[in-house]
Amino acid sequence: MSAIYILWLRELKRYVRSRVQIVVSLGQPLLYLLALGFGLGPVFQKAGSGSYLQFVAPGVVGMTVLFSSVFSGIAMLWDRQFGFLKETLVAPVPRLHIMIGRTFGGATVAMIQGAMILVVCLIAGFRPQHWLAIPFAFLFVALIAVVFAALGTSIGSTIKDMQGFQLIMNFLVMPIFFLSGALFPLSHLPWAMNVITKLDPLSYGVDGLRGALIGQWHFGFVLDISMLGILAAAFLGMGAYMFSRIQI
Amino acid sequence: MIRVENLVKTFDGFTAVQGVTFEVAKGEIFAFLGPNGAGKTTTIKMLTTLLRPTSGTMEIDGLDPTTKQKEARQRFGIVFQDPSLDNEQTAYENMELHGVLYHVPRKLRAERTERLLTLFELWDRRNDYVKLFSGGMKRRLEIARGFLHTPKILFLDEPTLGLDPQSRNQLWTHVKHLNETEQTTVFLTTHYMDEAARVAHRIAIIDHGRVVAQGTVAELKQQTNSDSLEGAFLALTGSSLRDEGATSADRMRQVAQIWRR
Numbered sequence: 001m002s003a004i005y006i007l008w009l010r011e012l013k014r015y016v017r018s019r020v021q022i023v024v025s026l027g028q029p030l031l032y033l034l035a036l037g038f039g040l041g042p043v044f045q046k047a048g049s050g051s052y053l054q055f056v057a058p059g060v061v062g063m064t065v066l067f068s069s070v071f072s073g074i075a076m077l078w079d080r081q082f083g084f085l086k087e088t089l090v091a092p093v094p095r096l097h098i099m100i101g102r103t104f105g106g107a108t109v110a111m112i113q114g115a116m117i118l119v120v121c122l123i124a125g126f127r128p129q130h131w132l133a134i135p136f137a138f139l140f141v142a143l144i145a146v147v148f149a150a151l152g153t154s155i156g157s158t159i160k161d162m163q164g165f166q167l168i169m170n171f172l173v174m175p176i177f178f179l180s181g182a183l184f185p186l187s188h189l190p191w192a193m194n195v196i197t198k199l200d201p202l203s204y205g206v207d208g209l210r211g212a213l214i215g216q217w218h219f220g221f222v223l224d225i226s227m228l229g230i231l232a233a234a235f236l237g238m239g240a241y242m243f244s245r246i247q248i
Numbered sequence: 249m250i251r252v253e254n255l256v257k258t259f260d261g262f263t264a265v266q267g268v269t270f271e272v273a274k275g276e277i278f279a280f281l282g283p284n285g286a287g288k289t290t291t292i293k294m295l296t297t298l299l300r301p302t303s304g305t306m307e308i309d310g311l312d313p314t315t316k317q318k319e320a321r322q323r324f325g326i327v328f329q330d331p332s333l334d335n336e337q338t339a340y341e342n343m344e345l346h347g348v349l350y351h352v353p354r355k356l357r358a359e360r361t362e363r364l365l366t367l368f369e370l371w372d373r374r375n376d377y378v379k380l381f382s383g384g385m386k387r388r389l390e391i392a393r394g395f396l397h398t399p400k401i402l403f404l405d406e407p408t409l410g411l412d413p414q415s416r417n418q419l420w421t422h423v424k425h426l427n428e429t430e431q432t433t434v435f436l437t438t439h440y441m442d443e444a445a446r447v448a449h450r451i452a453i454i455d456h457g458r459v460v461a462q463g464t465v466a467e468l469k470q471q472t473n474s475d476s477l478e479g480a481f482l483a484l485t486g487s488s489l490r491d492e493g494a495t496s497a498d499r500m501r502q503v504a505q506i507w508r509r
Contacts (some may be wrong), residue, residue: 003352018336083333248298
């Protein structure tokens, strides 16, 4: 158990110490929030869909958690290159503990990032339906963080170089973000798009966040929470398996 | 303390280690010498549970590392050929993390960390990030860390690669000292024959995956009629050059340097 804790703590320490990275990683969501929130706002309003800032803020929180948690798993690439991974792999502790410590460390960091961007949203003028909606929304933030940190661990256990990293970013992470309904409503989509968005794990996370924060549900609470729960279990299982197979 | 018999490792048709047999006694400093690609690191990886042998038997303090992984891991420490520190943490935190992973009780952890960091002249720098350390300091920290959980065996895979003579000299002095005071068995590989001649009680020379000779320095010199260990080494392994391809890790490290700063 102490191995899980010390590796979890390591992820947190690394995060707190990389101040530049914190600012950098908040830059992109901020751009989406402000440029799209205020840029598309008037069109969205004219279409009769209300405030776009209100709509997009939960999506931007979901995006932040997605990026941050997947990155934390892929950061294993650096530990592999700088050798630290080996130190943990020859230690007399089950690999599963190492994997859990790392993954939950990454998920915790992603939750902190999510909380920070939510504060930024509030400053920018976003208003949840009720203040109690915020702790409710954190249920979804936590689930998104675990789902994608576990996915990140699976990917991080497999890729060995920078090319692999870029491949994953362009063909997995960006599509997951763009097709999740973070930026647009999921209703009245062409059917192909409709199918794809339903296959995207983040769709359920963003829907849960939006439901919790502003009361707009597309799939509904039960479907969101059960999909995310199943995916979290499945990805954790996959991550554990992939991690157990790492060879150095 | 270490017993290896007919150890074989094959990678996709290429045999890296072909039937290696040797024994290392308790408290001994044993040097494993050989040209690049001879199978030194592969053997260490098998002994330290990182690779499964294709065939053959191994024993570490009476335990088979392939079946009793966890127990075996608790008994040895390893300093890898390339660094394995966490650059983003301080020297002390690296020791702490290692101590926790190896189940060293808190009080003992603090005591040994202080003793080892002092011995390796890093105590004053304990709260500095490892990324600020020189190559020699990093190596010292890794070796100090390897001793932290009082292992019965310490594996050192080319620990002095790229260090200046002063650092190398000091490093071996400490390793010898700990070998004597803590009765740690040391299994090392190096390309510097003078180091092996100086610290090792016994030496095995490996080439093309086979042990070609073993014994004390004097025995090896006598066997080959050479007046130095280096002469004996060249007589046994020939003087043709061995080239190794860059591993994906080497290539990545170059890219990483460009990316990081």
